[in-house]
Amino acid sequence: MTDNRADLIVQARWVAPVAPDTGALADHALVVRDGAIVDLLPTALAARKWVADDTVTLDRHLLIPGLVNAHTHAAMNLFRGLADDLPLMTWLEQHIWPAEGRWIGEPFVRDGARLAAAEMIRSGTTCFGDMYFFPETTARVVMEAGLRAALFAPILDFPTPMGDGPDDYLRLTTRAADAWRHEPRITIGFGPHAPYTVSDGPLRQVLTLAEELDAPVMMHVHETAGEIHSAVEANGERPLARLKQLGLLSPRLMAVHMTQLLDEEIQWVADTGTQVVHCPESNLKLASGFCPVQRLLDAGINVALGTDGAASNNDLDMIGETRTAALLAKGVSLRADAVSADQALRMATLNGARALGLEQRTGSLEIGKQADMVAVDLGALETQPVYDPVAQLVYAATRDQVTHSWVAGRCLMRDRQLTTLNAALIAKNAGEWRDKIARADHSSENEQ
Numbered sequence: 001m002t003d004n005r006a007d008l009i010v011q012a013r014w015v016a017p018v019a020p021d022t023g024a025l026a027d028h029a030l031v032v033r034d035g036a037i038v039d040l041l042p043t044a045l046a047a048r049k050w051v052a053d054d055t056v057t058l059d060r061h062l063l064i065p066g067l068v069n070a071h072t073h074a075a076m077n078l079f080r081g082l083a084d085d086l087p088l089m090t091w092l093e094q095h096i097w098p099a100e101g102r103w104i105g106e107p108f109v110r111d112g113a114r115l116a117a118a119e120m121i122r123s124g125t126t127c128f129g130d131m132y133f134f135p136e137t138t139a140r141v142v143m144e145a146g147l148r149a150a151l152f153a154p155i156l157d158f159p160t161p162m163g164d165g166p167d168d169y170l171r172l173t174t175r176a177a178d179a180w181r182h183e184p185r186i187t188i189g190f191g192p193h194a195p196y197t198v199s200d201g202p203l204r205q206v207l208t209l210a211e212e213l214d215a216p217v218m219m220h221v222h223e224t225a226g227e228i229h230s231a232v233e234a235n236g237e238r239p240l241a242r243l244k245q246l247g248l249l250s251p252r253l254m255a256v257h258m259t260q261l262l263d264e265e266i267q268w269v270a271d272t273g274t275q276v277v278h279c280p281e282s283n284l285k286l287a288s289g290f291c292p293v294q295r296l297l298d299a300g301i302n303v304a305l306g307t308d309g310a311a312s313n314n315d316l317d318m319i320g321e322t323r324t325a326a327l328l329a330k331g332v333s334l335r336a337d338a339v340s341a342d343q344a345l346r347m348a349t350l351n352g353a354r355a356l357g358l359e360q361r362t363g364s365l366e367i368g369k370q371a372d373m374v375a376v377d378l379g380a381l382e383t384q385p386v387y388d389p390v391a392q393l394v395y396a397a398t399r400d401q402v403t404h405s406w407v408a409g410r411c412l413m414r415d416r417q418l419t420t421l422n423a424a425l426i427a428k429n430a431g432e433w434r435d436k437i438a439r440a441d442h443s444s445e446n447e448q
């Protein structure tokens with residue numbers, strides 16, 4: 001093997017590596033060998049230095065690290081639009097949990113995760129953090145799609161279609177972690193659902209097992225003011241204080257939502273290195289509240305971005321989510337410099353990878369990392385003229401301008417054509433699920 005052999009060179013009008021430098025490099029080429037990035041250099045030099053099997057020239061495009069959706073429930077794509085315009089607990093208790101009780105099983109999770117995987121690839125996501133039932137079914141879809149994911153197996157106090165209770169869920173998670181430990185594109189973690197659905201005993205077991213297996217933990221925390229009020233009324237303690245007491249606050253924990261935070265609590269999160277996942281559109285739609293993102297960033301906390309599931313967002317569009325995060329932070333802090341375009345892109349990429357424990361593999365276009373990247377065509381009229389490519393991506397571009405996607409150097413979308421998934425079949429299956437679910441909903445209405 002000669003030193004100058006490469007598998008792929010992508011020559012782009014701009015490359016935004018996110019790290020070590022922010023901003024965009026003009027007319028640069030990224031060189032890939034054996035799935036990893038081996039060089040990033042001016043295009044004019046690349047042809048002299050490297051010989052590649054395949055060269056892709058993208059002369060209107062911005063090449064960025066693949067977006068990292070740090071919190072979603074992929075299979076819930078099949079519940080998109082099932083229950084809208086409701087607050088969190090009504091939405092969950094009266095609509096989503098009954099629907100999950102009726103429909104969740106491996107076929108639902110397989111078809112829902114495929115629909116989500118196709119949507120994610122088409123909108124620039126290459127890696128996601130997922131909390132949902134039957135995580136190994138989702139893992140098989142991730143492998144088929146060519147994506148990368150950290151899958152958090154649910155832990156709850158009560159029975160569900162996946163198991164009888166905490167002991168069952170914990171057993172399933174450890175078994176799955178063992179089964180997938182050699183697959184570099186899959187990480188299995190623990191997903192204790194929320195402080196109000198998991199009691200202290202199982203939470204202590206999650207902590208012990210996660211440390212033993214060196215696995216990440218994901219939990220919905222301080223999503224609404226109601227969650228805090230009920231906890232204080234029931235146990236005289238705010239949920240975050242309880243998690244701190246149990247020893248759960250650490251870099252291993254991804255605390256999702258975090259809309260209700262006292263100054264003292266922000267300090268605990270910073271001191272323990274706890275990761276925060278901000279889901280602005282789900283928080284807006286369920287009227288849950290606002291995460292104080294700029295205050296968290298100022299305290300040195302790693303803040304990642306997630307869409308949450310398509311049943312509460314209602315899409316898995318990380319470009320849209322990034323824009324919402326940047327705009328909302330300005331409104332909430334009354335500071336126009338809060339969450340700049342560069343910071344927003346970092347939250348949507350490197351911060352997500354860090355939160356998921358995948359920072360060594362993905363999240364930026366740095367030599368040695370896996371070649372997880374997407375190209376966005378900024379040549380459209382709607383994104384002309386281009387003064388600052390990163391600002392244009394965050395404030396003006398839309399997801400349909402994503403043209404190419406690669407994970408570990410493998411192409412998942414070329415010129416908007418999916419290469420690993422069958423879009424027509426996925427859409428057909430989604431329609432069949434809709435018919436079944438709507439028919440059942442309709443007949444139960446008639447019974448009442």
Ligand SMILES: CSC[C@H]1O[C@@H](n2cnc3c(O)ncnc32)[C@H](O)[C@@H]1O
Pocket residue numbers: 073088092096097100131132133154155156193194220223282308309312
């Ligand atoms: C235990 S699997 C995941 C579980 O979480 C539910 N869910 C989806 N979105 C939210 C949210 O914003 N807050 C709390 N719980 C949520 C989902 O329906 C599954 O039951």
Ligand SMILES: [Zn+2]
Pocket residue numbers: 071072073220256308309
């Ligand atoms: Zn969620």
